[in-house]
Amino acid sequence: MIYNILLSLFPLLSAFPLFMMLVELHGKRPAARQLPWLAFACYMVLWNSVFTRFMAEHPVLWTLNPIGDIFMMLSFMFLFVREENRKAVEPIRKSYRVRSIVAFLIYIVSNVVCFHILRPPVFLIPLIVGALVVFYFDRLYSSLSYYPKTRIHLVFYFFIISTFLVLPLFRLFFIAQIGYVFMCRYRNWIAHKDRMIVQHDEERKMNHKIVTKMGETVNDFSDLHESLQNFLTNLAQGIEAKSAAIYIWDEKEQLFRCSDIYGVFFPLVRGNEMSFTHVETLKEIALSQNISEHDNIVWECGMSRIGTYVPFASQDGRILSLGSRAANIRSLILEPLNFNQQLLGVLVVENKLYERYFSESDYYLVQNFAHYATMILKANEAVMERQNQARTQAELQLGFHIQSGLLPHKIPEFDGISLAGSMTPAKEIGGDYFDFLNLPNGNLGIVIGDVSGKGVPAGMVMTSLYAFLHAECRYFVNSYRALVRVNSDLAGHISETMFASLLFFEWNPRSKALHYTSCGHEHILHFKKMDNSLDTIKSGGIALGMIDDNSKIIREKSLIVRPGDTVLLYTDGVTETANEKREMFGLERLKAFVEKYQALSANEIRLALLEELKSFAHGAPQADDITILVMKF
Structure with a gap:
């Protein structure tokens, strides 16, 4: 009866690592890195609860039972050497894989020979060889891991004991130890997340402190x-x-x-x-x-x-x-x-x-x-170059230098999307801004914005906005949360008369999904290739810095895009471009332009729009910055 009770515990304990993996995946642990662990947990459940029971009823398959166990230990060793070497300064040595697989093959050969060719009592040979192979795996783990852990050694030792003492109790020790290892992985991950949250808060406080001091001095x-x-x-x-x-x-x-x-x-x-x-x-x-x-x-x-x-x-x-x-x-x-x-x-x-x-x-x-x-x-x-000019003109030039230094100098390349962007400055600086951010979740951040005011004040606000935005994106969750925090940071550090409109897009190259949050920016022009139609989307929201808390006004939205679609983002310098008759280019002309040139590449659309604006202005002076950002899918 006790024997049957112990056997019934095998499936329950074997399922615990799988349960921990499902908890981790539900908790947003990076999925790609966890797939091998999930596969191991599934194999362990199936092996200890299904296959071993099936083999017990078919003596001809008994040879596979110890081979399957040793394969489980080989997989376990691979996973932990790979996991712990992520922290190592030097690259992991690949030769351990060949050596461990050779040891595994030697064990298979000895197992087959002793069970199917020779006769008892030589069946002790595969037991001894199996113990030596597992001990060899343990030594490989010790020599290759960044910081060997006792709980990992216990897995190997419990397995060796359960091999020689074929009793359910020792098998339970072995399975329970693997479950404990998975539980420790989960606890360490939670502790790491807590440390990252604390570190993020400390970074934000430090970021605020430095920004405030910079603004004062x-x-x-x-x-x-x-x-x-x-x-x-x-x-x-x-x-x-x-x-x-x-x-x-x-x-x-x-x-x-x-x-x-x-x-x-x-x-x-x-x-x-x-x-x-x-x-x-x-x-x-x-x-x-x-x-x-x-x-x-x-x-x-x-x-x-x-x-x-x-x-x-x-x-x-x-x-x-x-x-x-x-x-x-x-x-x-x-x-x-x-x-x-x-x-x-x-x-x-x-x-x-x-x-x-x-x-x-x-x-x-x-x-x-x-x-x-x-x-x-x-x-x-x-300042030194223009020390004999009027202060106003010098400030405008300074604003241009400040703002230009924050613009990206290289267009990133991501799967499923082609990008083009530029800012054409005017004589009087308006503080336009666009940026591309490599987010920690592997996605791409696409930002376009416009700061009110001109000259050095606008340039300083843009520099602070740049610092706050990059600080929040270091621990990026979504565009909504980032802009709520940026608004809170910015509102306390700029003049009440200044603000910044902003559009923050997030492109996921794996799911090909596009999400965005708007803070009072211009329309989004989305040409749908499949429908051959143009959507003019009011971005909505409220500009950054206008109120202390914008969390109830802005929200994250999805923009469904398909291959061939085009999305055009712009600042008011585009639609407010005027000709000698003081006529503005306007939104309707911009929509007609997108419908006409949507088949071109992203950069060709950008260049064509600049040429269209130049032709429309017909020599009239440019009054504001012109910023264009094109996304082609």
């Missing part, structure tokens, strides 16, 4: 060093860094010069000074030395135009090459300062306070706020 670009010093101070204090510096690129001399420093900054060049050199002496050394060596980390970052994140400087050869200074550098972040295709310099942030190391969140924040440094450098350049 970075407003006068006539004194370059004062502006850069304020920027470095706000950034370093915001992310709790010990020091920071900006290296400015000298195009004529082909070298980097250290322009401004905050804190105890150790120069990123080789030197002979003692490790505890006086702070002022270190500053003098940094400001007097130039970087022109091609193997220097600042040079590599600037020339590659790619940010560099060095969480542990003691493991990076580029830092170790600095000699005595390397001992004082624990952690490092570098970010190039680019304006369109022009290299302006490199931002360097050095060492975390309290002997900590920089995290990926710190790296992200440095990337996010490096645009302020770029804005300062270009704004100062514009």
Whole structure:
């Protein structure tokens, strides 16, 4: 009776890993990575509750029973080596797969030979070989995993015990241990999600703090060093860094010069000074030395135009090459300062306070706020070039530099969608904005917006909007939630007279689904190829920054698109383009244009519309920015 009760527990315990996997998938754990785990859980349920019972009634199939068990252990080892090596710094070694499969094949051969060719008592041979093979799997796991866990070792050991002591109780220990492993995976995932939520809140608070400080101190670009010093101070204090510096690129001399420093900054060049050199002496050394060596980390970052994140400087050869200074550098972040295709310099942030190391969140924040440094450098350049012009004209030009630096310089490529976008600035800047965002869920964010006002105020609002939007998209859930949070952030940091209209589209390349949330932007023009008809969709919502809480006014919607469809987004500079008779281009002409040219590619439609507007204006001056964004499916 006890024997039958124990056997009846096999299916129940075997189903627990499958139950945990279904819970994980329901909880939105990344599905692609979990499919092998789900397949293993299904195999375990079927094997322990169906196939083994069926084989017990057919002695001729008994040979398959131990082979199926060893295959289950092989799959288990594959899954955990693959899972834990995701955290490893070095790439996983592929040869373990060949070795483990060879061991599995050796076991199959020994099992078949001993059961079907030789006679008892040689049946003990496959038992011993099977135990050795499983022990070998355990050793492979230990040697290849990032951090071997005791609970994984217990799975292998319980299996070996249940192989020799053929009693249901030991088999139950083995199955229960696998169930416990799956439960721990789920608990670790939940703990990770909780940590990410806390980290997101901390990032948002830090983001707000830095934005507020930047808005208070970075407003006068006539004194370059004062502006850069304020920027470095706000950034370093915001992310709790010990020091920071900006290296400015000298195009004529082909070298980097250290322009401004905050804190105890150790120069990123080789030197002979003692490790505890006086702070002022270190500053003098940094400001007097130039970087022109091609193997220097600042040079590599600037020339590659790619940010560099060095969480542990003691493991990076580029830092170790600095000699005595390397001992004082624990952690490092570098970010190039680019304006369109022009290299302006490199931002360097050095060492975390309290002997900590920089995290990926710190790296992200440095990337996010490096645009302020770029804005300062270009704004100062514009001020110096136009110091004899009127202040109003200079502000308009500054606004153009600020805004242009935030626009994307490369059109992304995603399955099922072709994109084209551009912003044609006017003499007076209106603050148009468009962007493409690689979202953490693998989808593409497509943004178009327009800030009210002109000049530097509009440029500063656009920079803050850019920072808030990118911060929210780091933990993206959907466009509605992102814009509710962005509105809350923006409303407290801009003037009551300013606001920004925005359209946020999310394209899913796997399901070919398009969702969007609107904050008071222009119409959406959607040409349906199948119906040969054009839909003019009122985007709706309320502009960002007009009220503190827009959660009850805006909402996320779906836009059903099919192959061949075209979606055109624009700012009011398109429909308000005027000719010499002061006639506006208007929405009706734009709709007629889309119907006429919808068969062209996305970029051809963009170019054709610019040409159409130019022809319509017939030489009349452009009064506002013209931003066009075309989606072709």
